[in-house]
Amino acid sequence: MPNDVLAAGRKLAGILVEVLPDRRHVIGIGLNTNNTLADAPPELQATAATLRDLSGVEQDQTAVLIRLLTCLESEFSQLSVDLPALQVAQRVCALQQGAS
Numbered sequence: 388m389p390n391d392v393l394a395a396g397r398k399l400a401g402i403l404v405e406v407l408p409d410r411r412h413v414i415g416i417g418l419n420t421n422n423t424l425a426d427a428p429p430e431l432q433a434t435a436a437t438l439r440d441l442s443g444v445e446q447d448q449t450a451v452l453i454r455l456l457t458c459l460e461s462e463f464s465q466l467s468v469d470l471p472a473l474q475v476a477q478r479v480c481a482l483q484q485g486a487s
Contacts, residue, residue, distance in 0.1 A: 399435075401416070420448060
């Protein structure tokens with residue numbers, strides 16, 4: 388899906404953006420952090436990922452949130468400086484990379 392964030396080819400997170408009538412944007416992010424897929428059904432294990440499973444350690448939720456917000460702030464500040472948003476999105480989009 389276009390709103391999935393992949394790690395090792397599996398879904399680690401999902402991002403949804405809603406545009407409000409006044410043109411402001413609301414961003415919702417779901418990130419798999421400390422759950423584990425060890426006891427999940429095989430079909431989920433094949434398509435999902437968690438930070439805990441990828442790193443082998445339990446994550447500090449506050450540290451993850453601070454890092455995520457810091458990265459978002461940095462990326463948002465670069466959108467208007469370096470490249471139009473569409474070019475940035477196309478650069479990291481798995482669907483675009485698969486079409487090349």
